[in-house]
Each structure stands twice: as structure tokens, then as C-alpha cells.
Amino acid sequence: MVAGLAREPRNLKVTQDQYFTAALDHLAAHGAEGLTIGNLCRALGVTSGSFYHYFGNWGGFLDALLEHWEDEQTNRIVARAASQATPRDRLRVLQTEAAELPHEAEAAIRAWGRSEEKVRRSHERVDERRREELRTIITDVGVPPADAERLSVLGMAVLVGIQQLQRPVDVPTLAALLEELATTIRRYAADDVPATDRPGA
Secondary structure (H helix, E strand, O other): OOOOOOOOOOOOOHHHHHHHHHHHHHHHHOOOOOOOOOOOOOOOHHOOHHHHHHOOOOOHHHHHHHHHHHHHHHHHHHHHHHHOOHHHHHHHHHHHHOOOHHHHHHHHHHHHHHOOOOHHHHHHHHHHHHHHHHHHHHHHHOOOOHHHHHHHHHHHHHHHHHHHHOOOOOOHHHHHHHHHHHHHHHHHOOOOOOOOOHHHO
């Protein structure tokens, strides 16, 4: 054992996922300010040796945290939607999952991205992956491609916009907005929306 480093109690087990949860909880409550190795370790009741064992340094932790966020809140959702039998079922999964995202943490990540390039690139990838998946599903539902493109942008505007406007996000309000968007998508698919009433017409 290196002199000066405290040994973790043998009965104390902290996982990488617990670090990610603690970090996202901190972001939701306080933003990126004060998100440090010391504060994370204090929140989890461990010494910094545990942190360095998992992540090596702060840069390693940030990479892992952003990968976790992308995987859990985007890749997992896309995979769950893809497992559904019909495009409308896939749309319903996206709608449900979008309402249940960690909105306050995501708003903090977006704010953090204004000063941290790595974070900005991450949330841009997330936004584009979500928008592309929504556009694909809207198209598969039966909406013409040009309309699907605009409706996918509208869907992202609803999600990102409410995360910026409300703290905390009023989930029932967001769910109602997403349901209204889904209804609009179904109307476009049914081809009962006059061309002059469509965005960009």
C-alpha cells in the first residue's frame, strides 16, 4: 500500500454506476459547478483511491460518464424501440421514454457543454441520434420524408425547449405535448393534413 493513501473498507463496494448516478444527481441539483472528485467521493462515502481505481483521472471519468449517459439515455432507448413490432409501437416507446429522461441533469449537461468541448460534442451526438431515430420512425409510420424531417426537428424542439424552460420539468405537461406531437404525426401518416397546412408549405 502506498504511504498516505487510505485503504477502502473491505465491506464497502462502490460501483462505476454509482459514480455516474452521483454525478448526474449533482448535475441535476447544482449544475456542473462543484462536480469534483472530492465531492463525488464524499457523496459516496469513499476515498479518492476508489475513483482513481476505476477512472484513472478526471478525463477518464468524464469520458466514462458521457458514454454512460449516451448509452443509457439514447442507445438503450433506440434498442428498446427497435424491438417493437410496428412503427407506431416504436413511436410510443420513444414518447414514453422521452417523458422519463433525467431532464434536470440533461439541462445541466447542455449548459456545461458551453464551456467544455467534450461535453458539447457528446450532447450534440445525443441530439442528432435522437432526432434521426425519431425521423426514421415517423417515416416508417407513413409520413412523407420532407414532413418527417420537419416533425423530427419539432419533436427535439419540444424536448430540449422544455428542459430549458422548466426546472424541474413538469413531466405531465411534457407528456401532454409529446402526445399532441404523436397525434400530429398520425394525422400526417393518415394523409388527412392539407398540403397548405403543413410546415414549410
